[in-house]
Amino acid sequence: MSNDFFSMRGIVKQYDMGGEISTILKGIDLDIEEGQFLSVLGPSGSGKSTLMNIIGCLDTPTSGTYMLHGRMIRDLDQKQLARIRSREIGFIFQQFQLLPRLDALKNVELPLVYAGVPPRERTRRAEEMLVRVGLQDRMHHHQNQLSGGQQQRVAIARALATNPTLLLADEPTGALDQRTGEQVMELFQELNAEGRTIIMITHDLKIARHGTRIVNILDGELSEGVSAYD
Amino acid sequence: MIKRKWDMFMESVSMSVSNIVGSKMRSFLTTLGIIIGVAAIIALMTVVQGATDTMNAQFDAMGLGTLRIQINGTAIKRGLTDAELAELEACEHVAAVSPSLNTTVSASRGEAWSDAISVNGNDAVYFEHNADLLARGRAIHAIDVEQELRVCLVDGGTSKTLFYGEDPVGQTLYLDGREYTVVGTIDEDEDASLFSQILFGGSTDGTVYVPYTSAKKLMGTSTVSTLEVYVTDPDLTDTAIEEMETVLDGLFNYKDNTYTIINMESMTDAMNLMTSMMMSLLVGIASIALVVGGIGIMNMMLVTVTERTTEIGLRKALGAEPGQIQMQFLIEAIILSLLGGVIGVIVGLTVSYLICLNTDITFSFNTFAVVLGVSFSAAVGIIFGWAPARKASNLNPIDALRSM
Structure with missing residues (x-):
């Protein structure tokens, strides 16, 4: 079975480690329906970061096909890939990755700059997103004036700014304490309930359980469910 | 876009x-x-x-359209006579020729005495073109040159040496034993002509300007070997040089290195x-x-x-x-x-x-x-x-x- 929204077939990724070929992903098949909240569960070194980079169009597979929103990713050049990242994918990272010199609002505006949104419209949308994640009174705070949870919510607002098809989160709670992590997960579930498709990569089974579907990755191979992981 | x-x-x-x-x-x-x-x-x-x-x-201040001729001469002809100067002056693009002599003499006035006073022999034309030179009194006139009058202008150095605390104008002094009457004084700042500074700067007690004819007597010579030439039109300086070269070559029988024409403009x-x-x-x-x-x-x-x-x-x-x-x-x-x-x-x-x-x-x-x-x-x-x-x-x- 294959669908136009998200379909991966036989994705293999190899790295040349000083003459020795190391295979990180060994033929991944993955289909995602629109509106799913997928948790990709795997320990470190399982290849989940590599998979995320390929999903996020930051990297291209050695072989295999990847279709996102009706487009074959391997046919696209750097510029087109940049456009896909800008319009289709919202990234959320473990370390938030806010730019320290910019305030919360400017950080959220950043993807809109690259999407070519005019300045006034940018500010309006960034404010709207910050309100959405509950930071209406933190708009002009800088990274060092925000708690970890607040920083991650700014990052989520940033990921939502261009209204992407897919939210891609890499260990979004990894740098947060348990309670704050739970709050972020609640926000994810709300977003998912609004119809947003989310792919979350984590090594934490408890966090993974917030998803509507869990796949397990181990040694570069993907399996449905959590059975292989304990 | x-x-x-x-x-x-x-x-x-x-x-x-x-x-x-x-x-x-x-x-x-x-x-x-x-x-x-x-x-x-x-x-x-x-x-x-x-x-x-x-x-x-x-x-530029030294004079645009001013040439300086230095005569090196030959063994039998060391400089130019007055008649020969007139010949140069007759050139079409030459406005005036102003001979200048320079020597060092001893000067005295009563008890005051100096054996290193620089004497510049010039004519009226020179003072017309260097009007700023005159501080007080009068400049050297054509009649002074013609009559070989013993009149002179003194600069600050000379005044200090020979007329300390007095007004030199109207007084007399002796240059190598000949009596001269002071008719004017020289403006120090304007006397800073580059050549005299380079050649004589600081080595004398002062400078005295006398009619060049009188200077010839002082030096015991009948010819002039340095002169300034004023051209009619600064743009035609080269033409004037050619004309004078023809005259000078004739005077020195076409010998090499008998004279040098220094063009201020070409130096600039x-x-x-x-x-x-x-x-x-x-x-x-x-x-x-x-x-x-x-x-x-x-x-x-x-x-x-x-x-x-x-x-x-x-x-x-x-x-x-x-x-x-x-x-x-x-x-x-x-x-x-x-x-x-x-x-x-x-x-x-x-x-x-x-x-x-x-x-x-x-x-x-x-x-x-x-x-x-x-x-x-x-x-x-x-x-x-x-x-x-x-x-x-x-x-x-x-x-x-x-x-x-």
């Missing part, structure tokens, strides 16, 4: 500025090379230009050529500082690219195209070096102004130097910023995000 590009450009500029301002000390040290290079270029060009202008002004030209060559040389040396400064910028940008790998990765993840990343880093490099250029211009102008203030050189704002300095620094930014910007744009986002 253009609007979008402009937005993107302004965004890059503001990001660059915030990055530069964010690390002030480092930015300053990075641009120091550019600052020094541009400041050196500006200061050198301004000061050399000022010095050239000042010297030119001095040469030669000097200008020399200073412009010196200026290119100095600017060339100063440009080395700019290249070194450029390497400094390149180094800083490479470090920045490495340091901001994560940021670059993030920007790419947020949808930045490689070209946009490259532009941002290039803009940052250009702003850095332009900043250095502007500071360099200010420092250079200040330094040259201070130099001019403490010397006789006149300060003049050299627009060309400023334009050159600023555009040089911008070019340095583009040339040395390009490679790091390219490196940034080619960074693999994965490598970048892995370092998080």
